[in-house]
Amino acid sequence: MGNLADRIEKYLKQILEQTSEGFIILQRSELAGEFSCVPSQINYVLHTRFTVERGYLVESRRGGGGYLRIIRLGMGIEGQYQQVMRQLIGDQLSRERTNGLVDRLVEEELVTIREAAMIKCVLSGNDLGGEFKDWDVLRARLMKTILTTLSRDDLL
Template identity: 85%
Template sequence: MGNLADRIEEYLKRILEQTSEGYIILQRSELAGEFDCVPSQINYVLDTRFTVERGYLVESRRGGGGYLRIVRLGLGLEGQYQQIMRQLIGDQLSRGRCNGLVDRLLDEELVTVREAALIRGILAGEALRGEFRDWDELRARLMKAILTTLSRDDLL
């Protein structure tokens, strides 16, 4: 069933789907024990798969009474997600962060696989290589325009 990171991700997403609160609170050490791994492997999954771009906020407190709180951000028209995304995108958006956002739009079925591929292709920057100095800035502007367009169409 895939690698350890995939299994941990699936487990956390399944628990999040089952909760009505929209968040879960876990002990990092207990989760590591359940998967027979070190806590740093849990951190890796959280750092790479539960990012703001993908629609999650992760609060973490280390130590004896430490915990993990994973919050699934809403996608409603006035949802936290849009506010956070607009702040997060800022003036620059890397290709990796952009792909994370597109993955979230796809996961939420707000865009089709084909639309996601188009967005990724356009924002990858291959066509403009060498002609534009600050691709991350242009990518941020284009992604904001895409999100605004989706919002106008009542998709977000």
């Protein structure tokens, strides 16, 4: 049935799909108990599978009354996700963060798998050789342009 991280991710995504609020609030210790794991395993899943690049915001408060709030960002025309991503991309964007973002665009059916492969290929920087020094800066600018283009409703 897959590894523990996969099962936790699937479980959280199912709960998110069932809620009409667009977010869920959980207790880390209860979730860890349900999966018979340590709370750090829950943290691992949140930090690797529920990132902003993948369309989620995670708020966490530790301690006795601690909680986790997982918010799924909207993708509609000029949705929250595009706005947040343009802000969080900043001046530089790593290849790993780019791939997570492009995967989310596929998941939301804003781009096809083929388009995603082209975007990843172009933004990888593999064909630029060793002379180009500011690839993360260029990648950030290009990704912001892609997000802006996807949010326009006057495309041909």
